[in-house]
Amino acid sequence: MSTRVKSAYEASSAKITIYPYENASNGTSGVMLIANSGGVARVLVPRADLLAAVAAECDAIVIPRETLPEVKADGRVEGVSGAPTYRFSVAGHKGYGEPGDAERCRAVARAHLALAEYLAARPPIDEAQVENVYDIVQDSLHMAGITMDQVDHGVRMDIARCLVGRGVRVDVTS
Numbered sequence: 605m606s607t608r609v610k611s612a613y614e615a616s617s618a619k620i621t622i623y624p625y626e627n628a629s630n631g632t633s634g635v636m637l638i639a640n641s642g643g644v645a646r647v648l649v650p651r652a653d654l655l656a657a658v659a660a661e662c663d664a665i666v667i668p669r670e671t672l673p674e675v676k677a678d679g680r681v682e683g684v685s686g687a688p689t690y691r692f693s694v695a696g697h698k699g700y701g702e703p704g705d706a707e708r709c710r711a712v713a714r715a716h717l718a719l720a721e722y723l724a725a726r727p728p729i730d731e732a733q734v735e736n737v738y739d740i741v742q743d744s745l746h747m748a749g750i751t752m753d754q755v756d757h758g759v760r761m762d763i764a765r766c767l768v769g770r771g772v773r774v775d776v777t778s
Contacts, residue, residue: 609622738761741767
């Protein structure tokens with residue numbers, strides 16, 4: 605199997621052909637890129653490097669199929685509508701699926717992936733840590749000669765929340 609990618613320029617006949625490559629005799633494997641633009645250039649790149657480049661340059665999330673958790677079919681049952689329904693489990697979750705549910709499952713997966721990306725970029729704030737950092741902020745302002753009436757409580761809390769959001773932690777031992 606191979607994929608051909610045409611040039612974005614209409615007048616150009618340039619194209620790149622991409623196909624998996626494996627040479628069992630010397631253990632070489634990866635993805636072969638063949639560029640045809642007047643001449644021919646071949647480049648063998650490690651699959652992981654190509655996927656990382658696509659992810660970085662196209663602002664894409666690339667998930668190799670082999671990294672997906674295994675789906676275990678637990679049997680077939682009669683659905684409410686009379687259509688066959690399948691029980692399955694994946695990564696500890698159990699569920700049911702009917703023929704045609706693939707796109708619904710992909711939509712749910714995209715929603716979960718969007719949430720994962722959001723949480724990775726904006727981890728939930730540990731309010732106990734905010735309180736601990738708040739105490740340090742108050743002490744620091746006091747040591748700097750700034751009185752509490754000069755800096756409103758909400759501003760001090762915002763400073764503490766921002767610091768915790770940036771990774772500042774206070775280890776409070778009794």
